[in-house]
Amino acid sequence: MTTTRAEHHDAKAGGHTTAYETEEDLPEAPVASVPSDVIHTASWRTFRPVIALAKCTKCYVCWKFCPDVAIAIDGDGWPVIRLDYCKGCGICAEECKPLAIEMVKED
Amino acid sequence: MARLTIPAEEYMRAGHSACPGCGATLVMRYLLKGLGPNTIVTVPACCWTVIGTPFPTTAIDVPMVDCAFEATGASVSGLRAAADAMGLKDVTIVGFAGDGGTADIGIQALSGMLERRTDAIYVMYDNEAYMNTGIQRSGATPRGAWTTTTPVDQAARGKPEVKKDVMAIVAAHKPAYAATVNVAFPEDFLKKVERAKAIRGPRFFHALSPCPPGWRYPPEKTIAVGRLATDTNVFPLYEVEDGTYRINRKLGKAKPVAEYLRAQGRFGHLTEIEIAEIQADIDTRWKRLLALEALG
Amino acid sequence: MVQEVISGNYAQSYAAKLARVQVVSAYPITPQTSIVERIAEFVAAGELRAEYIKVESEHSAMQACISAAALGARTYTATSSQGLLLMHELLHWAAGARAPVVMGVVNRAVAPPWSIWTDHADTISQRDTGWIQFYCESNQEVLDTTLLAFRLAEHADVLLPAMITEDAFFLSHTVEPVDIPSQEQVDEFLPPRVTKMAIRPGTIGRLGSFTGPDLYMEFRHKIAQAMERSADLFLEIEDDYERLTGRNHGGPLPTYQVDDADAVLITMGTATTTARAVVDAMRARGKKVGLAKLRAFRPFPVREIRQLGARVDRIGVLDRSFTFGAAGAAFTEVVGALYGSRHRPRVRDFVAGIGGRDITPQAVDEMFTALLKDRGPEVDWVGLKHRLEVNRRG
Numbered sequence: 001m002t003t004t005r006a007e008h009h010d011a012k013a014g015g016h017t018t019a020y021e022t023e024e025d026l027p028e029a030p031v032a033s034v035p036s037d038v039i040h041t042a043s044w045r046t047f048r049p050v051i052a053l054a055k056c057t058k059c060y061v062c063w064k065f066c067p068d069v070a071i072a073i074d075g076d077g078w079p080v081i082r083l084d085y086c087k088g089c090g091i092c093a094e095e096c097k098p099l100a101i102e103m104v105k106e107d
Numbered sequence: 108m109a110r111l112t113i114p115a116e117e118y119m120r121a122g123h124s125a126c127p128g129c130g131a132t133l134v135m136r137y138l139l140k141g142l143g144p145n146t147i148v149t150v151p152a153c154c155w156t157v158i159g160t161p162f163p164t165t166a167i168d169v170p171m172v173d174c175a176f177e178a179t180g181a182s183v184s185g186l187r188a189a190a191d192a193m194g195l196k197d198v199t200i201v202g203f204a205g206d207g208g209t210a211d212i213g214i215q216a217l218s219g220m221l222e223r224r225t226d227a228i229y230v231m232y233d234n235e236a237y238m239n240t241g242i243q244r245s246g247a248t249p250r251g252a253w254t255t256t257t258p259v260d261q262a263a264r265g266k267p268e269v270k271k272d273v274m275a276i277v278a279a280h281k282p283a284y285a286a287t288v289n290v291a292f293p294e295d296f297l298k299k300v301e302r303a304k305a306i307r308g309p310r311f312f313h314a315l316s317p318c319p320p321g322w323r324y325p326p327e328k329t330i331a332v333g334r335l336a337t338d339t340n341v342f343p344l345y346e347v348e349d350g351t352y353r354i355n356r357k358l359g360k361a362k363p364v365a366e367y368l369r370a371q372g373r374f375g376h377l378t379e380i381e382i383a384e385i386q387a388d389i390d391t392r393w394k395r396l397l398a399l400e401a402l403g
Numbered sequence: 404m405v406q407e408v409i410s411g412n413y414a415q416s417y418a419a420k421l422a423r424v425q426v427v428s429a430y431p432i433t434p435q436t437s438i439v440e441r442i443a444e445f446v447a448a449g450e451l452r453a454e455y456i457k458v459e460s461e462h463s464a465m466q467a468c469i470s471a472a473a474l475g476a477r478t479y480t481a482t483s484s485q486g487l488l489l490m491h492e493l494l495h496w497a498a499g500a501r502a503p504v505v506m507g508v509v510n511r512a513v514a515p516p517w518s519i520w521t522d523h524a525d526t527i528s529q530r531d532t533g534w535i536q537f538y539c540e541s542n543q544e545v546l547d548t549t550l551l552a553f554r555l556a557e558h559a560d561v562l563l564p565a566m567i568t569e570d571a572f573f574l575s576h577t578v579e580p581v582d583i584p585s586q587e588q589v590d591e592f593l594p595p596r597v598t599k600m601a602i603r604p605g606t607i608g609r610l611g612s613f614t615g616p617d618l619y620m621e622f623r624h625k626i627a628q629a630m631e632r633s634a635d636l637f638l639e640i641e642d643d644y645e646r647l648t649g650r651n652h653g654g655p656l657p658t659y660q661v662d663d664a665d666a667v668l669i670t671m672g673t674a675t676t677t678a679r680a681v682v683d684a685m686r687a688r689g690k691k692v693g694l695a696k697l698r699a700f701r702p703f704p705v706r707e708i709r710q711l712g713a714r715v716d717r718i719g720v721l722d723r724s725f726t727f728g729a730a731g732a733a734f735t736e737v738v739g740a741l742y743g744s745r746h747r748p749r750v751r752d753f754v755a756g757i758g759g760r761d762i763t764p765q766a767v768d769e770m771f772t773a774l775l776k777d778r779g780p781e782v783d784w785v786g787l788k789h790r791l792e793v794n795r796r797g
Binding site for chain 3: 162170171177182186
């Protein structure tokens with residue numbers, strides 16, 4: 001129904017892209033069909049998690065409990081923070097049993 | 108590669124608008140992991156209306172149908188009827204509503220859906236107040252909790268009434284399956300979703316959804332607070348299937364409820380006496396649940 | 404095609420059956436009940452293969468229809484009075500979600516006091532919701548208009564919900580001969596619903612969503628545009644129906660004896676039949692009167708009203724409802740339509756038949772006479788008892 005072009009929609013904080021310039025671009029009914037990960041929520045955070053891989057046991061508790069789907073698992077099985085999205089809630093650091101995650105203040 | 112204890116596939120996206128540390132997002136995340144892609148979710152006015160992000164984006168990979176606040180149960184029945192009439196095979200219909208939209212304004216429609224035996228799953232994600240509108244009390248707010256409409260002052264000590272027992276109301280309708288789930292126990296959550304998926308008829312989940320701004324705790328504690336809720340018997344994990352109760356988690360000795368209450372600012376005003384009253388209440392309810400389980 | 408003597412309610416039931424509705428979701432209310440009872444019988448007998456949701460309120464009835472329509476099903480419901488009022492939130496929702504739900508409404512007065520008798524307050528008070536609205540004069544018209552409504556509502560350039568009304572008891576429970584088209588005829592006229600807009604498993608999509616001031620207005624404008632488009636599409640669809648059945652009820656404002664009329668009464672619903680008889684009687688006495696039936700209230704037939712206003716100097720509007728603080732709804736909309744026209748006939752409001760009070764031929768005669776003599780107030784409640792009759796046995 002709609003395509004996302006590289007055109008900034010300046011009304012939104014967080015800067016996601018949308019193609020809606022006129023009424024004719026909109027679908028007839030209010031159907032939203034663009035996956036939300038075009039929205040980067042990085043700017044929400046005050047602290048960011050840093051994983052000390054030396055302590056990490058690959059238990060994936062951090063991945064499991066992340067409310068923002070902001071922890072991925074790379075090809076070698078290490079958890080990786082998706083910094084475009086992480087809101088810095090700190091659940092991963094709190095739940096990490098080997099204490100491998102530290103919340104570091106953003107500059 | 109070490110194994111994951113819950114399915115790897117994601118059906119919820121990043122970029123959603125939930126508060127940091129939101130329990131409700133984990134409810135959706137775990138639910139969809141269990142149900143898979145052949146699912147349609149209908150959502151009334153609630154936090155997830157907004158978490159789902161504004162037009163033109165959507166935060167879940169399965170179709171979502173917004174519905175009116177009171178009407179989740181009816182929306183579920185409508186979707187089920189259409190799916191059946193149109194021969195859409197094996198699609199799971201899910202109603203996903205907050206505690207206000209279920210226990211208060213939505214209770215009639217839920218009751219109707221259960222009584223009609225609509226073949227679908229209804230999930231009440233319970234953050235124990237009208238959170239989307241800024242923390243006003245609901246029927247599911249526990250006794251003693253501060254909310255904006257049950258403030259703490261000279262003549263007021265938070266909500267005076269006890270929490271509405273929605274599982275009991277649901278169980279009275281004799282659903283095919285009903286269960287409590289808690290985001291702090293994802294493996295138990297997923298096991299129950301799998302079980303529900305294999306059953307036909309009306310199925311219900313009461314999902315504890317800890318809320319940092321509403322419950323007044325720092326966001327990193329969502330899982331810890333959720334865990335305490337169950338380990339103090341405030342939120343027992345149990346299932347009801349064909350009238351039989353089955354408690355999923357029993358500690359040798361439950362933790363004192365004070366530990367749960369003191370972890371949250373919304374209970375920060377409670378006196379020792381008030382906490383003792385709440386403990387007595389929890390103990391009575393636990394005994395009753397054990398008795399229900401013993402009935403077999 | 405078969406002719407049967409049936410009630411207006413059964414005419415709705417037959418239309419829903421012939422339309423092969425897929426989901427029916429309804430709650431009982433007098434005097435709608437026999438519509439949904441008959442449909443339940445059709446389903447139980449296997450004559451209609453539909454999912455019938457026995458909802459626990461009208462509010463839920465409309466939500467169920469909307470969500471079912473979201474998946475692409477053809478849906479139907481029926482209600483009246485309090486039930487329609489309870490649905491109000493969802494009426495807005497159906498239009499906003501562009502769900503082509505079709506609904507029969509038996510016009511019944513609103514409480515308190517409780518009244519099961521007819522007037523148009525219930526549907527008139529929904530005129531802002533974005534629903535297409537038809538007011539029917541006969542059971543034949545009820546059946547035909549319901550079938551037309553399905554086709555119009557589901558049209559890709561419309562996609563708006565539609566309601567077809569019938570006066571309580573005068574049509575709902577009174578039997579009249581009705582030509583019922585065959586299933587083959589209706590299948591040709593109304594194929595199964597096909598829509599590109601359906602929510603489907605396997606595709607990412609959220610119907611409803613939320614927006615800020617930057618996008619909401621455009622969605623609402625789309626509804627306005629669709630409603631406008633529906634006016635001419637209705638005429639085309641009615642021509643199509645005429646080709647199949649031989650019947651055409653004359654568009655949004657069919658007229659009778661208006662060409663040389665000195666005064667015309669605009670009527671809605673069953674009052675039209677009475678007025679037509681009075682027109683004949685008065686014409687026999689040499690009075691040049693005519694009538695126009697306001698059949699489509701939404702979209703309001705501005706063009707046709709202006710055409711009428713160009714030919715006639717005196718127009719009376721017979722309102723079977725009243726907008727407190729203003730005037731009868733049909734009157735205000737007729738005047739509103741005429742204001743932008745070069746022609747300014749005198750327009751008067753006759754409020755009558757409220758709560759089922761009989762609109763007698765005598766009363767209609769007096770309305771025409773008042774129009775012809777330019778006598779009487781601009782807004783007149785006709786038939787009010789100014790000194791109450793007291794029941795001396797009471």
